[in-house]
Amino acid sequence: KAGVTQTPRYLIKTRGQQVTLSCSPISGHRSVSWYQQTPGQGLQFLFEYFSETQRNKGNFPGRFSGRQFSNSRSEMNVSTLELGDSALYLCASSLGQISSGNTIYFGEGSWLTVV
Amino acid sequence: GENVEQHPSTLSVQEGDSAVIKCTYSDSASNYFPWYKQELGKGPQLIIDIRSNVGEKKDQRIAVTLNKTAKHFSLHITETQPEDSAVYFCAASSGYGGSQGNLIFGKGTKLSVKP
Numbered sequence: 001k002a003g004v005t006q007t008p009r010y011l012i013k014t015r016g017q018q019v020t021l022s023c024s025p026i027s028g029h030r031s032v033s034w035y036q037q038t039p040g041q042g043l044q045f046l047f048e049y050f051s052e053t054q055r056n057k058g059n060f061p062g063r064f065s066g067r068q069f070s071n072s073r074s075e076m077n078v079s080t081l082e083l084g085d086s087a088l089y090l091c092a093s094s095l096g097q098i099s100s101g102n103t104i105y106f107g108e109g110s111w112l113t114v115v
Numbered sequence: 116g117e118n119v120e121q122h123p124s125t126l127s128v129q130e131g132d133s134a135v136i137k138c139t140y141s142d143s144a145s146n147y148f149p150w151y152k153q154e155l156g157k158g159p160q161l162i163i164d165i166r167s168n169v170g171e172k173k174d175q176r177i178a179v180t181l182n183k184t185a186k187h188f189s190l191h192i193t194e195t196q197p198e199d200s201a202v203y204f205c206a207a208s209s210g211y212g213g214s215q216g217n218l219i220f221g222k223g224t225k226l227s228v229k230p
Contacts, residue, residue, distance in 0.1 A: 004158075033217070043159070043204060043220040056217050090158055098208060098217055101147045101166065106158035 005105035012113045018079040025093030032074035046102040117142040121221025136224045138205035140185040145207040153202045195228045
């Protein structure tokens with residue numbers, strides 16, 4: 001069974017640009033959540049999607065957005081990139097919502113560098 | 116909201132010794148406590164988890180204990196090996212609906228096992 005797949009793995013963007021990251025969950029998993037990981041702040045929850053609806057959102061500005069498609073694949077978008085957005089962005093999937101106590105499984109992440 | 120404190124931030128042990136990492140949480144409603152291992156350049160990998168209806172869980176050399184009264188849980192690794200070297204994260208989820216249904220992570224513990 002394939003794990004969580006994230007693309008691209010590495011990317012460099014210029015301040016002010018926007019970026020879209022993609023995530024394919026484990027087959028059969030219907031929930032996808034996104035996290036930002038930085039050395040200073042650690043792992044921070046961005047949002048969770050289940051059945052194409054955002055179910056939960058962390059404390060990030062509106063520049064961070066996401067969506068989920070009918071096949072459970074998800075994308076997250078960051079607009080007007082800032083230097084501080086440089087981070088490892090992790091996608092995780094679970095059978096059901098995190099709020100129901102479902103275990104989440106992470107992908108390898110997308111390394112974003114903003115210059 | 117939930118807050119998770121993790122200690123120590125770094126831990127160095129000799130091969131064969133035991134390692135213990137402790138986490139405390141603030142939300143008494145939290146009921147799910149996973150532990151993740153993250154190797155360099157990779158996404159976090161679930162190694163063990165525990166739910167609030169049990170006090171201890173073991174899987175070979177790894178065990179997790181939970182003290183609901185004191186609101187803390189610990190990861191125990193016995194007979195450590197060099198391949199156990201990684202960053203370990205604890206997390207807590209208050210679960211069951213609404214904006215509380217996300218995972219809050221500790222800051223991580225960098226474990227080094229010296230041969």
